[in-house]
Amino acid sequence: MPVSQAARRSFDFLERCLSHVAEHWPQLSLSAGGHVGRLRNRLSQRWPSPEQVHTLFPSLSRHEAATVAWKIGGIEARNRILARYLEKDGDRMLPGLMPRPAPVLSRLHPPLILGFFHVGAPHALGAVFEWLPVPVLALRLGLRRPAVPTLTVLTIEGSTQQRALVFSRAMAHLRACGVVASALDFVSGPSLTVPFLGRSLELARGPFAMARLAGVPLVPLAARWYGGTVEVEVGDELVADGFSSPEICERKLATAATGWLENYLRSDPGEMGLGLLHRLVLSSDK
Amino acid sequence: MPPMKAKITPADGVREILRKRVPRAKDLDDLPDELQLGEGGLGLDSIALVELLLECERLFRLPPPLALLDGPPLTVGLLAEHVRASACR
Numbered sequence: 001m002p003v004s005q006a007a008r009r010s011f012d013f014l015e016r017c018l019s020h021v022a023e024h025w026p027q028l029s030l031s032a033g034g035h036v037g038r039l040r041n042r043l044s045q046r047w048p049s050p051e052q053v054h055t056l057f058p059s060l061s062r063h064e065a066a067t068v069a070w071k072i073g074g075i076e077a078r079n080r081i082l083a084r085y086l087e088k089d090g091d092r093m094l095p096g097l098m099p100r101p102a103p104v105l106s107r108l109h110p111p112l113i114l115g116f117f118h119v120g121a122p123h124a125l126g127a128v129f130e131w132l133p134v135p136v137l138a139l140r141l142g143l144r145r146p147a148v149p150t151l152t153v154l155t156i157e158g159s160t161q162q163r164a165l166v167f168s169r170a171m172a173h174l175r176a177c178g179v180v181a182s183a184l185d186f187v188s189g190p191s192l193t194v195p196f197l198g199r200s201l202e203l204a205r206g207p208f209a210m211a212r213l214a215g216v217p218l219v220p221l222a223a224r225w226y227g228g229t230v231e232v233e234v235g236d237e238l239v240a241d242g243f244s245s246p247e248i249c250e251r252k253l254a255t256a257a258t259g260w261l262e263n264y265l266r267s268d269p270g271e272m273g274l275g276l277l278h279r280l281v282l283s284s285d286k
Numbered sequence: 287m288p289p290m291k292a293k294i295t296p297a298d299g300v301r302e303i304l305r306k307r308v309p310r311a312k313d314l315d316d317l318p319d320e321l322q323l324g325e326g327g328l329g330l331d332s333i334a335l336v337e338l339l340l341e342c343e344r345l346f347r348l349p350p351p352l353a354l355l356d357g358p359p360l361t362v363g364l365l366a367e368h369v370r371a372s373a374c375r
Contacts, residue, residue: 160324163332165355168339172350190331209333213340 004044011040015077019084026085026093027228030078034225037077038070047274048072052281056197057269071270072277075120078225082123094127097230101131104234110134111174112237113218114181115207117261118273120224122183126151128223128232129181137173139166139182139206156188156206163189167206174214182207184220184257185276192251196258197265199283203258208250212240218253220260224271235260296346296369300362303341304328319363327361335360348372 014036022029041047050066060068085093105128108114114136116122129136129151137152152173154166170180183204190205211218217237223230238256240249265272294302297319304311310328311317321327324335339351346369354360354368 159359160330160332160335161355161360164324164335164339165352167332167336168350168352168355171336172352190333205333209337213337 007043011036015081019081022081022085022093023089026096030081030225031228033078033081034074038074040077041070041073047076048277052277053269055281056272056277060269068269072272072274075225075270076274079121079123086123094124095130097124097127098131099229102128102232104232105131107234108132108219110179111177111214111216112179113174113207113211113216114179115184115218115220115257116181117185117222118183118276119261119265120222120271120273121230122223122273124223124230125181127230132179134178136179136181137170139170139180141186141188167210170210171214174216180210192254194251194254194258197262197280199280201258201280203254205250208253211253212246212249215240218257220257222264222271233264296373297366299346300342300366300369303338303345304362307338307341317362319361319366321362323360323362323365342369346373
């Protein structure tokens, strides 16, 4: 067996063990997972490679790009451990990831749409939603048992009409002064493309159209790991102006949301999600 | 004596909105009852479908059309019938 294959299997095994350890010591397991992921990236120089990081952040030196790649590798390993654990027992673990409400959450005034990107710790957002003062309706691909009692999950999978039904339910939730949470960078239906990090990024149109139609603000946010717990970063409220055409209005919202993310990632490129990074690198190869 | 205005039925109203909003509907001579609004018919995407129903909700003072979406594929006839039934309530 080639050394690289043996090493990959060893790291996979280690991560599986850590997801079992998470049942008893979640913070320890996630924190250790971060170190294992860093080491894995450092040895493999892959997922992502320093060159890929440098392609997206050309102002970084080679050494800085390598350090960012290690961090992304560590975050990805934590995310894999958490995702594996959530499939088994999300109810028990998620609340412990954010033991106290983040002060920035007091800036949120429902009704509103929380638009997140696949950066940092997206699987841990349920822990953030638990601290919101109103019920949260999360839109995601595929159903998963809600991790906290105030969270409802609807899937965006299905036919056009099924997605329209989910959209309408989310609108009704906003009318009742709730919070709707949705990924902005995952496209399962209508989309729009905006500039991002010198490239272009395809976003889901739904959350922006929803903000426009419901007349509620969209707030970009991202969760990030801090040891074995999570922190959250929240942007300013982005409000749909009532004067532009629907297309221009949605594009303005989308550009503002990605502008927030771009600033966030430029200040800490290691928070870039591996999937998002690959999408952007591939789009630049075209 | 001015000519009498013909009363607009819900079905006519729905067809008028479709012709106004949906590019594909403008080109069709007839919008039969069985014509689907989404895939395989007028081709409305999920957001366009919601916007159409919101406009019907506003114009015809309908309740939010969740039940309508939670059923068989939406057609011109089903939407017209929903408008008619809601008007009778």
